[in-house]
Amino acid sequence: MSRKNALLSRQRCYWFNRWFTFAAAFVGLFCGGTAYLWGSYSGTVKSTEHLTQPQLNLLGVSFYFSQVAGLAVGVAFDKLGPRPSALLIGGGYGLFRFGLIYDWPLPCLSLSLVLVGLGSSGMYSSVVGPNIANFDARHKGKVVGVLVAMYGGASAILSPIYKNFFQSSTDPAAGLSKFLLILSLGLGGAGLLAVIFINFVPKEENEKVSQEPTEESPLLRQDEERSMDHQKSLQEMAYPQSDWLQSLTSLNFWLLFFSFIIGVGAGSSVIATVGQLAESLGGSEVTATLVALQAVFNALSRPFTGTISDLLANKISRPAFLSFALLIYSFTHLWLSFSTAKMLYFGVVLIGFCYGTTYVLIPVMVNDLFGAKHWGVNYAIINCGPAGGNYLFVLLQAAIYKSHCLPGHDDCQGPECFRLFFWIVAAISALGFVLSTVLWFRTAALYNLKQSIIRQQHEKTIN
Numbered sequence: 225m226s227r228k229n230a231l232l233s234r235q236r237c238y239w240f241n242r243w244f245t246f247a248a249a250f251v252g253l254f255c256g257g258t259a260y261l262w263g264s265y266s267g268t269v270k271s272t273e274h275l276t277q278p279q280l281n282l283l284g285v286s287f288y289f290s291q292v293a294g295l296a297v298g299v300a301f302d303k304l305g306p307r308p309s310a311l312l313i314g315g316g317y318g319l320f321r322f323g324l325i326y327d328w329p330l331p332c333l334s335l336s337l338v339l340v341g342l343g344s345s346g347m348y349s350s351v352v353g354p355n356i357a358n359f360d361a362r363h364k365g366k367v368v369g370v371l372v373a374m375y376g377g378a379s380a381i382l383s384p385i386y387k388n389f390f391q392s393s394t395d396p397a398a399g400l401s402k403f404l405l406i407l408s409l410g411l412g413g414a415g416l417l418a419v420i421f422i423n424f425v426p427k428e429e430n431e432k433v434s435q436e437p438t439e440e441s442p443l444l445r446q447d448e449e450r451s452m453d454h455q456k457s458l459q460e461m462a463y464p465q466s467d468w469l470q471s472l473t474s475l476n477f478w479l480l481f482f483s484f485i486i487g488v489g490a491g492s493s494v495i496a497t498v499g500q501l502a503e504s505l506g507g508s509e510v511t512a513t514l515v516a517l518q519a520v521f522n523a524l525s526r527p528f529t530g531t532i533s534d535l536l537a538n539k540i541s542r543p544a545f546l547s548f549a550l551l552i553y554s555f556t557h558l559w560l561s562f563s564t565a566k567m568l569y570f571g572v573v574l575i576g577f578c579y580g581t582t583y584v585l586i587p588v589m590v591n592d593l594f595g596a597k598h599w600g601v602n603y604a605i606i607n608c609g610p611a612g613g614n615y616l617f618v619l620l621q622a623a624i625y626k627s628h629c630l631p632g633h634d635d636c637q638g639p640e641c642f643r644l645f646f647w648i649v650a651a652i653s654a655l656g657f658v659l660s661t662v663l664w665f666r667t668a669a670l671y672n673l674k675q676s677i678i679r680q681q682h683e684k685t686i687n
Contacts, residue, residue: 369530
């Protein structure tokens with residue numbers, strides 16, 4: 225019997241309750257979300273290690289690579305559960321700290337950050353996956369929305385702590401070393417403790433079957449058997465369990481894959497360059513406010529979208545919400561292409577909201593369309609797209625920005641610095657809207673069947 229099946233067959237006890245799993249997930253995702261802290265201390269790493277900008281970029285790209293390599297973590301999640309992820313996070317930070325102290329070569333430092341990224345990706349999969357499986361379809365969106373808000377908010381909590389208590393102007397290297405030690409031991413230990421409580425919990429039976437024997441006619445028994453076979457067939461249709469090979473041969477998988485690439489790329493292209501964007505429009509003083517706005521609405525959109533997608537599930541399926549987000553992306557990039565510094569506020573708010581919305585919808589949709597049994601691998605494959613797509617969007621933005629710089633200058637001033645880029649991304653987002661809309665209509669029957677089964681189960685529970 226596999227480890228997952230053993231957990232499913234285990235008798236329920238209080239420390240494997242789904243609510244303990246949900247609470248422990250907050251701690252796990254807080255630990256995993258710290259991978260996004262890189263921007264807070266990368267400047268210190270550059271100055272103390274005397275790195276060039278390309279060398280620093282190599283370290284930063286390590287996180288992108290780890291998302292692509294996260295496919296291995298997805299396999300481990302499906303086979304081994306969530307335990308190894310915490311060890312990767314703690315071990316990665318520990319190796320990076322020792323590498324800085326003992327002047328390890330750049331490839332070794334990069335490898336240690338790859339481990340952090342793998343741990344982060346693995347923690348996300350190993351924490352979100354069980355919670356999606358543990359709660360019924362009426363609450364999956366809310367559960368994932370609340371959890372991924374913590375994943376995105378971890379860096380917002382720890383970044384000011386680092387800047388106020390560890391980023392010493394007299395000895396920045398020592399401050400960074402202490403901070404990394406806390407990340408290594410504290411997060412590794414907390415994550416390992418948290419995942420002890422994260423498990424697949426057997427669902428409660430919705431029906432109580434009478435144990436008293438009853439006499440039935442053969443015809444009645446045949447009717448009941450046919451009815452049970454029909455219900456089983458409907459369940460298999462509504463809740464498929466596709467492995468990675470079956471998923472890769474599905475058109476729905478690729479529609480979701482490219483929609484995710486576009487959704488994340490369209491958002492990250494603004495989030496990563498909001499400072500440059502504001503400076504090019506002569507509004508460098510509003511950069512901090514813009515960053516805060518996108519972070520706040522990015523976080524708020526996750527529980528909001530998760531809750532709304534659950535409440536309206538019987539009317540609007542999740543692919544429809546993804547289509548709406550991509551359509552808003554397209555119009556928002558057109559808005560940004562003609563924006564002044566003060567007009568950026570509205571655009572950044574919408575970008576942050578749609579970005580968070582995308583990250584809430586995709587994990588649940590992978591579960592909806594391909595099942596929970598192989599969720600780890602399927603989601604890891606889906607997540608490879610944004611990892612590579614982000615890099616391509618950044619390269620495109622950098623090339624267009626550089627083409628508008630004056631000879632001998634690295635900075636660009638004026639709305640034309642980003643205008644062409646925003647037009648291109650607006651067109652790509654419109655393409656994403658078309659792809660997700662096709663997915664919406666292709667999966668309409670599946671989502672209707674799911675809702676029909678949910679209503680039947682709810683009626684049986686009431687009766």
